[in-house]
Amino acid sequence: MPELTKTIGAQYLKNSRFDRISVQHRHRPVIAGAETFKRYPHAEKFPLPRKWSLDEQRLTTLLQNRRSLRKYSVEPLSLEDLAFMLWASQGITGQAGSYLFRATPSAGALYPVETYISVHSILGLDAGLFHFDVEHFSLDRLTSQDQAEAVASACLDQKFMARAAVIFLWTGIFRRAMSKYGDRGMRYILLDAGHICQNVMIAAEAIGCGGCPVGAFYDSELNQLLEIDDQEESILYAASVGKKIAPGI
Numbered sequence: 718m719p720e721l722t723k724t725i726g727a728q729y730l731k732n733s734r735f736d737r738i739s740v741q742h743r744h745r746p747v748i749a750g751a752e753t754f755k756r757y758p759h760a761e762k763f764p765l766p767r768k769w770s771l772d773e774q775r776l777t778t779l780l781q782n783r784r785s786l787r788k789y790s791v792e793p794l795s796l797e798d799l800a801f802m803l804w805a806s807q808g809i810t811g812q813a814g815s816y817l818f819r820a821t822p823s824a825g826a827l828y829p830v831e832t833y834i835s836v837h838s839i840l841g842l843d844a845g846l847f848h849f850d851v852e853h854f855s856l857d858r859l860t861s862q863d864q865a866e867a868v869a870s871a872c873l874d875q876k877f878m879a880r881a882a883v884i885f886l887w888t889g890i891f892r893r894a895m896s897k898y899g900d901r902g903m904r905y906i907l908l909d910a911g912h913i914c915q916n917v918m919i920a921a922e923a924i925g926c927g928g929c930p931v932g933a934f935y936d937s938e939l940n941q942l943l944e945i946d947d948q949e950e951s952i953l954y955a956a957s958v959g960k961k962i963a964p965g966i
Contacts (some may be wrong), residue, residue, distance in 0.1 A: 721892055722948055726903025730951060735873070743794060745937065779922045786927025787877040789959025793838040796881040798924045800854075802958065805920035806832055806885070806913045807851050819851070819888040821912040824905035827925040829893035830913055830953065833943055835884040838959075846943065864942060871938035872931050882956035884924075885917055890950045910954040921958045929957040 721727055804820060807828070811818040816826045823829070832849040834856075836842055844863035847856040868886070869879035878884055887910050894909075895902035914930050921928040932954060939952040 721895065723894055724895065724903075725900040726895060727891060729903065731879070734754055734951075735933070736926065736935050740873075740935070748789075770891045781787055781921050783922050783928065785929040786959070786961065787929050787957075788962055789877075789880050789882065789927070789957075790881075790962045791838070791962040793840050794924075794926065794958075794960065796839060796841045798926070799834075799836075799839050799883060801924060802885075802917050802920045803832065803834075803849050804854070805916045807849065808854065809851065817852075821909070821916050823909050823912075824894065824902075825897055827894050828909070829890050829891060829902075830909045831888045831950070832913070833859075833886040833888065835864050835868045835886065836882075837863060837879070837884070838882040859944070868939070868955075871942060872934040875931065875933070876928070878931065878955075878957040881928075881959040883958050885914070885944065885956045885958065886952060887913060887954040888940075888943065888945060888950050889953045892949065907953065914954055914956055917956060917958070925961060926958050927961050928956050931957065932956040 722731075807819045807821060807830070809817045810820050818826060821830060828851075832851075834847050834849065836844050836847060840846075842856075843861065844865070845861045846859040846864050847860060850857055865881070865884065867875075868884050869875055872878055889906040889910065891903070891906065894906050898905060906938040918928050918930065934952060934955060936952055937947065938954075940947040940950075943952070945951070
């Protein structure tokens, strides 16, 4: 364990964590802002077409309509909806030798990110915390209590999360990537989490849901809720998902 915790990558993650005490007094470096768009005013410009002669209109619509959603219908999600989002996140899509490829890319096909979910309102699945078993495409129940309020509280008290049908929680197992890539592995772990979350957001849009990625949370509170060893594994990212509220309601 010491060889892992002393790495630059592990130290960065430790020093950038939030907790309820330090977040109030944390020193934030004074860094000037940057322009929203980078421009090359003297470069020759080549306008791009805004319409495509492809059959991907469905995907175009999903990408166009995706927005962070913080208000959800009370309508529960089906177990099939949840399964689809989990498959889109990290479902196995192919194999080459001993490598099992997934729906999202990962440096070295090492897949250091683990998926947990806090179920609040899924038909056919009692509320609680679960771990996604990618290998067997199944869920491991960790608790039998609805933890939506606790998760929302740990996510800087963002109350909207507790009203979502499900909350995705992504952790990184550091040495799974860093044993091969060293400090650079931490960067790859964070990139992996971003790939996974985006797939879930697009999948949510496809089933009439909306989601909101969340990077603001008290790390230790979520780690404790998941009962993981934060020296070896830690929360990286979260996202709430729920059905959209019908227009006019």
